Amino acid sequence: xxxxxxxxxxxxxxxxxxxxxxxxxxxxxxxxxxxxxxxxxxxxxxxxxxxxxxxxxxxxxxxxxxxxxxxxxxxxxxxxxxxxxxxxxxxxxxxxxxxxxxxxxxxxxxxxxxxxxxxxxxxxxxxxxxxxxxxxxxxxxxxxxxxxxxxxxxxxxxxxxxxxxxxxxxxxxxxxxxxxxxxxxxxxxxxxxxxxxxxxxxxxxxxxxxxxxxxxxxxxxxxxxxxxxxxxxxxxxxxxxxxxxxxxxxxxxxxxxxxxxxxxxxxxxxxxxxxxxxxxxxxxxxxxxxxxxxxxxxxxxxxxxxxxxxxxxxxxxxxxxxxxxxxxxxxxxxxxxxxxxxxxxxxxxxxxxxxxxxxxxxxxxxxxxxxxxxxxxxxxxxxxxxxxxxxx
Amino acid sequence: xxxxxxxxxxxxxxxxxxxxxxxxxxxxxxxxxxxxxxxxxxxxxxxxxxxxxxxxxxxxxxxxxxxxxxxxxxxxxxxxxxxxxxxxxxxxxxxxxxxxxxxxxxxxxxxxxxxxxxxxxxxxxxxxx
Numbered sequence: 234x235x236x237x238x239x240x241x242x243x244x245x246x247x248x249x250x251x252x253x254x255x256x257x258x259x260x261x262x263x264x265x266x267x268x269x270x271x272x273x274x275x276x277x278x279x280x281x282x283x284x285x286x287x288x289x290x291x292x293x294x295x296x297x298x299x300x301x302x303x304x305x306x307x308x309x310x311x312x313x314x315x316x317x318x319x320x321x322x323x324x325x326x327x328x329x330x331x332x333x334x335x336x337x338x339x340x341x342x343x344x345x346x347x348x349x350x351x352x353x354x355x356x357x358x359x360x361x362x363x364x365x366x367x368x369x370x371x372x373x374x375x376x377x378x379x380x381x382x383x384x385x386x387x388x389x390x391x392x393x394x395x396x397x398x399x400x401x402x403x404x405x406x407x408x409x410x411x412x413x414x415x416x417x418x419x420x421x422x423x424x425x426x427x428x429x430x431x432x433x434x435x436x437x438x439x440x441x442x443x444x445x446x447x448x449x450x451x452x453x454x455x456x457x458x459x460x461x462x463x464x465x466x467x468x469x470x471x472x473x474x475x476x477x478x479x480x481x482x483x484x485x486x487x488x489x490x491x492x493x494x495x496x497x498x499x500x501x502x503x504x505x506x507x508x509x510x511x512x513x514x515x516x517x518x519x520x521x522x523x524x525x526x527x528x529x530x531x532x533x534x535x536x537x538x539x540x541x542x543x544x545x546x547x548x549x550x551x552x553x554x555x556x557x558x559x560x561x562x563x564x565x566x567x568x569x570x571x572x573x574x575x576x577x578x579x580x581x582x583x584x585x586x587x588x589x590x591x592x593x594x595x596x597x598x599x600x601x602x603x604x605x606x607x608x609x610x611x612x613x614x615x616x617x618x619x620x621x622x623x624x625x
Numbered sequence: 626x627x628x629x630x631x632x633x634x635x636x637x638x639x640x641x642x643x644x645x646x647x648x649x650x651x652x653x654x655x656x657x658x659x660x661x662x663x664x665x666x667x668x669x670x671x672x673x674x675x676x677x678x679x680x681x682x683x684x685x686x687x688x689x690x691x692x693x694x695x696x697x698x699x700x701x702x703x704x705x706x707x708x709x710x711x712x713x714x715x716x717x718x719x720x721x722x723x724x725x726x727x728x729x730x731x732x733x734x735x736x737x738x739x740x741x742x743x744x745x746x747x748x749x750x751x752x753x754x
Contacts, residue, residue, distance in 0.1 A: 355632040359670035361655065362626065364662040367670070449669065457627055540654075540750060541627050578669040 241316035242309040245323055249305055252327045253298025260287040269335060270568015271342040274351050275455055282345050290338050297330050321616055339568040358452065360461040360541075367446050372469075377476025378442075381435035381483040388428035388487050395494055396424060404493045411504045413492070427493065431486035438479040442472055449581040449592075458541035470525050474518045481511040566593070626654035630671055638673055642681035647690060650701060652750040661691065661699040 260269070267273065268283055269290075277283060301323060308319050366372045403423050406415035417423045446468065452460040488507050491497050499507065564573040571581045574594040581590050591598030626649045630641050649655040661667070661682070668678040682699055685691040692702045726736050 356629055357632065357672040358627055358629040359662075359667055360627050361649065361662065361667075364667055364670045365660060368662050368666045449672075457629060461627060575674055 235313075238309075238313045238316050241320055242305070242313070245305045245309075245316060245319050246302060248320075249298060249302045249323050249327065252324055253294060253301070256327070256331045257291045257294040257298070260290055267565075267568070268345075269338040269342040270565050271339065271346055271562055273342070273346055277349075277351055280345075280349075286338060286341055286345065290334060293334050294331065297334070298327065301326055301330070315620075318617065318620055321613055325613070335569075336567065342568070343562075356457075358457045360457075363461060363465060370443055370446060373442060373446065374472050374476045377473070377480050378435055378439040381438075381479045382432060384483050384487060385428045385432035385435060388431070388490055389425055391496075392424050392428060392490075392494065396421070399424065399494065407489065407492070411501050411508075424494070427486050427490040431483045431490075434482055434486070435479050438475060438482075442475045444580060445471060445475075447578070447580055449578045458538055461541065462538050466525075470522050474522045477518055478515050481515055485511050626652075628667075628671065630673060639677050639680040639684065642671075642678060643684050646681070646685060648747065650690060650704075652747045654750065655701050657701050657703040659701045660697065661701065663698055 268278075268286070273280075273283065305319055305323055308315055399419055401419050402416040403419050404413035404415070405417050405423065405426075406413065408414040450464055452464070485508065562568070564571055566572050570593050571590060572593045578592055579595050579597060581592055591602065593599065628642060628645045628649075630638050632638070634641075646655065646661075655661075662670070664678045664682060665675055668675045671678075682691060682693070686693050686699075689702060689704065692700050694700065723736070
C-alpha cells in the first residue's frame, strides 16, 4: 500500500511539473497565434511589451506550479492516504489557476493593442482548391483506414471460421510480463471483441481525421498565400500521422487477438518488440509532426507560392477606410471561446495551438461541452465520494 | 487560387467574390468544368454570410461564367466568343475610368500601358501552373 502511495505521489509531482511547465511555455511555442487570444500584427510579436507580458505569464505560472507542488509534498508528508484525491484535484487546480492568470493577461493584451492602435487589415480569404478538397475529402489518405478496416474484417472472419475449434477459455488480458493473466468464457462476444474494437477504432480515427479537415482555419491574413501553403503541408502530415497511428493500433489489437486465438505464440522478446516498436512509433510520429510543421515554412514549393501570390496580387484592392481593428477579436469571448452567429462552421482551429474548438453560437457545441463537463464533474464527485466512504 | 475579401473596403463583398472568380477563370486557375465549393463551405472558409456567396454565385450564373446544377452544384462554364453586348457594356463601364484619367491628366499611353500589363499579368499567371 505504501508503495502505491509513493508511486501516486511521484506521479502527482510529475503531473504538476508537466502541466505547469507546458502552460508556462505555451505563449512561446505558439508565437504565431494571437497573444492571449488577441490578434496582433505578426511584425509586433517582438514588441518589448508583448515580450514582458509573456514573461510575466511564465513567471506567475511557474511560481504557482511550485506552490501546488509544495502542497502536494505537504499532503504526502501529513496525509499520504489522500494521494488519490490529489491525483484528481492537482491538475484541476492547475487548470483553474491557468484560467485565473490568463484573464488579466488577455485584458492586458487588449490594452496593449488599443494603446498602440495596432490595426489589422480586416480581410477574409479562401483557397478554392483547399476549400473544395475540404468539402469532398478528396485528398484524405484513405489507404491507412482501408488497410486497418480490411485487417479487422479479415480477423473477424478468421475468428468466426475458427470459432468451433477454439478452447473454452479465451485469454483477454496480458500482464507486464507478457503472460496472459485474465480469461473469459468462450462466446462470440469474447472472441470477436478485439477485432470489433479495432474496427470501431479505425472508424473513429477516420471520422476524427475528417473532422480535422473541416475545421475553420486560422490564417495570417498578411500573407495568405504562404499561410495556405503551410496549412496544406500541415494537413498532409497530420493526416498521414493519424492514419499511421490507426494502422499501428490495429496491428497491436490484432497481435493480441492472434495470441488469444493461439494463431501464434511468439517468444517474449518478440512480444516486447511487437508491442514496443509500435508504442515508440506512436509517440515519435506526433513529435515528428510538430517538428515538421515547425519547419513547414521551408518546405513550401516556391513555384506554387509565387502563383498564389501573383493571384492575390491581381485582386482588386478596395480603397479601404482605416479599419476599426476589432478584427475578429470580438468573436473570441475572453479570447478563448469562438462565438459567431454568422459563421456556419461548428469546429474551429483554436487560437492557442493546433487544437480544435467549437463555435459556441451553434447549439450542438453546448450539448457536447455539457456532456464532457458532466462526465468530468461526475468522475471527480464519484471518486471523492468513494474515497470518503472507504474511510468510514 | 486564393480568394481574398476586404471587409472594410467600399466594394460590396459579393462583388469582390464575383470579380475574383472571374479573374481566376481568366488567368486559367479555374478551368472550365471545374467544380466550385458549395456556397456554405466557401462562406465558412472566407468567414462571410452564406447569402453573400449565394448572391455572387447567382450573378456569375446569370453572366454565364458558372453553371448551376441541382445535383452537382456549381461548375465553371465553358465560355464562347461573344463581342456584341459585352463590347457595349465594356464601353459604358470603362467610360468613367477614362474620364477620371483625363481629369487627372494621365497620358493616353500610360492608361493603355496599364491595360496591356494587366492583360499580360492575367495571361501569364495561369501559364505557370
